[in-house]
Amino acid sequence: MSDRISRIFINSNYKTNVLDNHGDFGIDLPLGVIIESGSHIQIAGFVVSHVWPTLDLQNSHLFVREVFEGTSYHRVVQLTTGNYNIATLAVEVQAKLRQGSNISDGFWTVTSSDEGTLTIAQASPSFTSARIFSASDIAGFTSVDSSSSFAQAWAAADVTEDLPRGGDASTLIGIPLYRLAFSPVVNEHVTGHVDLARYRVLHLCSPDLPNCSLSPHGRNDICASLVIAGNQPGSLIHNGFAQPPLLYCANSRQLRHLKFTVRDSADRIVRMPHAIQFELCITRAYE
Numbered sequence: 001m002s003d004r005i006s007r008i009f010i011n012s013n014y015k016t017n018v019l020d021n022h023g024d025f026g027i028d029l030p031l032g033v034i035i036e037s038g039s040h041i042q043i044a045g046f047v048v049s050h051v052w053p054t055l056d057l058q059n060s061h062l063f064v065r066e067v068f069e070g071t072s073y074h075r076v077v078q079l080t081t082g083n084y085n086i087a088t089l090a091v092e093v094q095a096k097l098r099q100g101s102n103i104s105d106g107f108w109t110v111t112s113s114d115e116g117t118l119t120i121a122q123a124s125p126s127f128t129s130a131r132i133f134s135a136s137d138i139a140g141f142t143s144v145d146s147s148s149s150f151a152q153a154w155a156a157a158d159v160t161e162d163l164p165r166g167g168d169a170s171t172l173i174g175i176p177l178y179r180l181a182f183s184p185v186v187n188e189h190v191t192g193h194v195d196l197a198r199y200r201v202l203h204l205c206s207p208d209l210p211n212c213s214l215s216p217h218g219r220n221d222i223c224a225s226l227v228i229a230g231n232q233p234g235s236l237i238h239n240g241f242a243q244p245p246l247l248y249c250a251n252s253r254q255l256r257h258l259k260f261t262v263r264d265s266a267d268r269i270v271r272m273p274h275a276i277q278f279e280l281c282i283t284r285a286y287e
Helices: 086-098 135-139 150-155
Strands: 007-011 024-035 040-049 061-068 071-078 108-112 117-122 129-132 180-182 188-193 201-205 222-227 236-238 246-248 253-263 277-283
Touching: 007 024, 007 253, 040 201, 040 222, 061 086, 071 086, 086 108, 086 117, 117 180, 135 150, 180 188
Parallel strands: none
Antiparallel strands: 007 277, 024 253, 040 236, 040 246, 040 277, 061 071, 061 129, 108 117, 117 188, 129 180, 201 222, 201 253
């Protein structure tokens, strides 16, 4: 045990459980470090690799309603995990909208534009209606068919697929707020701008360090953040804030068994396939 240590180097390669995600891990220090009351801790040298795909299980679902020949269907469209540009994304969305469609006399078509939008159309001459739900619908921020929840509205179709645990791709393809409603009269819609930037800010969180933050989700254990803007896939990302926050230790504590998570702006744990690194810099009251 030591009260003289002033820098602790954290590398998730040395996590307690080797099978843990680098974005959700625990680490055991080789000895306990005493932090006296009145001390400050600061996160420095926070570095991660930009190695996440455009789509994975957390953001690769579209939720579609199709009404054809008197029967309403709710189906989940699963986009393939991987990296995309707007042109390849349009091809993928079209392929998956067509696959398993319940509208048998027409095809879904999806094309991309130089302005960064997608045009989605249904060619059937006789379908009753169709819609692609927005991210706001799925999150419960907007009313769907006067239902109290999206899950209840989803379950109300004649034929319904189970809702997955993973997140939706609606915001990514440009449908954050208003769902797209199709009919034989209005059979084509242009989305908002496609957003291929998977993350804007990443937050490093730990329940074992002093609290000094508050997120819209009520999280108060954010101890450092990374700005992702301008970083290309394959690059290294490091602290984008000139002055990381000082974590004030009102009471004496010992650091020995530490838990860390990396979370996005929606408070979801980010799956990090490669190690993350940072330092805990300790400034004691008497220093």
